[in-house]
Amino acid sequence: MLAFTLKRLLSAVPTLLLVVATTFFLIRIAPGGPFDSERNLPPDIQANIERSYHLDEPLLQQFGRYLKGVVRGDFGPSYHYRDRDVSDLIAESFPVSFKLGMTALLLALLGGVTAGVFAALRRNSFSDHALMSLAMSGISIPNFVLAPLLVLLFAVHLNWLPAGGWRGLSSVVLPAFTLALPQAAYIARLTRASLLDVLGSDFLRTARAKGLSRSQAVWRHAMKPTLLPVISYLGPATAALLTGSVVIEQIFQIPGLGRYFVTGALNRDYTLVMGVVIFYGALIIMMNLLVDLLYAWLDPRSRQKQ
Amino acid sequence: MSLLEVSQLKVSYPTRDGVFDVVRDLSFELDEADSLGIAGESGSGKSQTALAIMGLLPANAQVGGSIRLDGQELIGESERVLDRLRGKSLAMVFQDPMSALNPYMTVGRQIGEVLELHQGMSANEAAKRSCELLQMTGIDEPGRRSKAYPHQFSGGQRQRILIAMALACGPRLLIADEPTTALDVTVQKKILELLRSLCKETGTALILISHDLAVLSGMCRNLMIMYGGREMERGPSQRVLLQPTHPYTAALLRTLEDLHGGAGALAVIPGEPPDLRNPPGGCPFHPRCSEVLPHCSKEIPRTRPVRRIGDKQSHWVACHLEQEQ
């Protein structure tokens, strides 16, 4: 298990490197420099600015410098927010996004798994069909369509919850719910399909033949294999939540990292955008790593294979 | 009173294209510590019969007739009562040992679970007893192996584990549905030998299901031949094999002889197994029967005793030919 952990940790390194390199060179091959859009500056001032950001050095040297910084957690200064470091911006705003994302993830898991198990055990019943139609709506209605509608209903008309901002528990409800819904819907469908698969398996029939009641057989024998696909979905779910939070934070005016990212993207704040992409990339890679370890720990077959 | 009395058993499935019967008018008995082999091609209804006895047919199955264990009617009995019988008085070993064990649980736990459930053992007692059971079924180093997962065992070993699990609570009746079909030929013999000796030792009645007449005749005192969901012929194994009365039994035996005699081309029974959605009228075997009579397609033959001069054996057949003679 230890060897497996180390191996997986090591294999994450090239992926991370690829993320950093792709991000870096993508920005550098961009037509025009980061300061081209500003008012026409005298050439010597332009050169001065570029020197202060090390833009005058050869490309590889710049990459080396950047990589060294990234390893130390330093993404350089922001181009847009002068005299602020990207790392500071991330450190300041990510906790907000983390709280929002974790709340949404827990909501999605709890709601999705419960709904999926419930639907599978009552296959083809009315509640199964209703839940699965609901799940389909969750997948089909984009976040940014649902969010304004919920704001209109709960904030503007009913006045139960704040329409935006980040003050107190009540301001987390709408954004977390909106962010969680598509993932909950996906997890519900995944759980249902997975449990139905397990319910049809030979070993569950063996469990019944031993004298276990239907619910005993389901709880003791079916839950673990049912949840394994859900666990492997946690990696993609994290990626989807991070992506979704970009638009959710925008809509609900939440001072999280996603909002900085969009502003950065619209302002062509290259270092900020690069920093966030690499940071989120590392986060997703780490989550995938965690999932792999969890999976290996739960599944005796993959444990032995490693 | 026999241990198991099945009478007029009928299993059918309603579908969009109409109801189709997979088992019809099936009646037989099995005594304490006795053994019965059920033979037939796939689709003959033998596995459905086994699942009906266990009460483990799919939810959409309709069951009719009567199944009595020690005089207790099982059809229509509540799930709670059946749960108490399954694993305790009634046990079953399934066809594919590769998928019949839970891959996420140690085999020791899987055997121990039965003991905790029916005999109220503590986890420790159950673990100890499951080691003994593994030992009994021929698994070496049971202490260590009981903590292993199913994928760490070979197919034959897994079937041994399933047999240990089935016999854990000393059932009155064990049903083994093609227990060796998925295994290597060399392993098959050992598993069958184990089944026979354990059933004999513990006085467990055995229903063995197979498509292989040779296997059944060596293992079971009585034999039942099924076709198209119906019983064709039933009697003491030696008698059925040496004096087959039903043309279907005779045809099956011919394929067997050719297989072992190696005489040129394989004898095959011409024609296809019956389409369950659209069963032929009369005797289900009549479209393939070499001795078919005009009324075979119209009238279902009744099961009647085969009587030869000075004969007292209980040998039954469902064929119009027997009536003619």
Next chain:
Amino acid sequence: MNGGGINATVGGRSLWQNAGERLRRNKAAMFSLWLLLVFVVLVVAGPWLAQHDYTQTNLSLGSTAPSLAGGHWFGTDALGRDVLARTLAGGRISLLVGLVATLVSLLIGVFWGAVAGYCGGRVDALMMRFVDLLYAMPFMFFVILLMVVFGRNILLIFVAIGAINWLDMARIVRGQTISLRHREFIQAATLMGAGTLTIIVRHVIPNLLGVVVVYVTLTIPQVMLVESFLSYLGLGVQEPFTSWGALVNQGALEMETAPWLLGFPALFLAGTLFCFNFIGDGLRDALDVKSDEDGW
């Protein structure tokens, strides 16, 4: 738990005929199919259908509510542009992006998966390692990065979205190819001396059709979602063009005063995604395609 189900043989009907019949019995899928058809006809015939040009402004008629009499059935936006015309025009872009980007991902994915699955061994291992590597990337963020760097170009959107969605397709196709490779007819073709490429084109790809049809139907809404997401953030389709995502974005800004600006485009977008998802699900059940995502 469905001990020994019944497999009665069905004589003489092809896989596709059976699938078609199963699909016809699926009410949700059939309803979606018809609704989608209506959407598509409306959107394609939009320029002839709408009485107004979608870019034509009329400041004296700014933000009028929907009315049949006024000639603006879906109302107008702040600049007096007809919302019906804009919704239909936006739908053209959204659907076009969905189709073209899916086609791009289909081509890459099927080729990659079929080659990896057919060749097997080291080639397969290497190709799928690459897919694994890409799977771990924060793709949405790369697309945003691309938009930032190269400007908001509609062609780039096609390629960028298409290029990220091929991974699933490649995995699925690979899994299917491997199982197909072991079937007799492929082995027979090999024995008869057919070349690798011929076998892939003639035998492997046609047999993958079922899986591919299902995943294409399910990829289109995913792609449309990505496009609308980008457009919503202001990083996608730019004026004078518009798409459903961009319209929803503009509508959300004025939803309290002019809810029709949000409502109609949102309805069209969610409705279309709904239809595609239901049809895809129905096709999957009808063709009995199993996802093979843990094949690697």
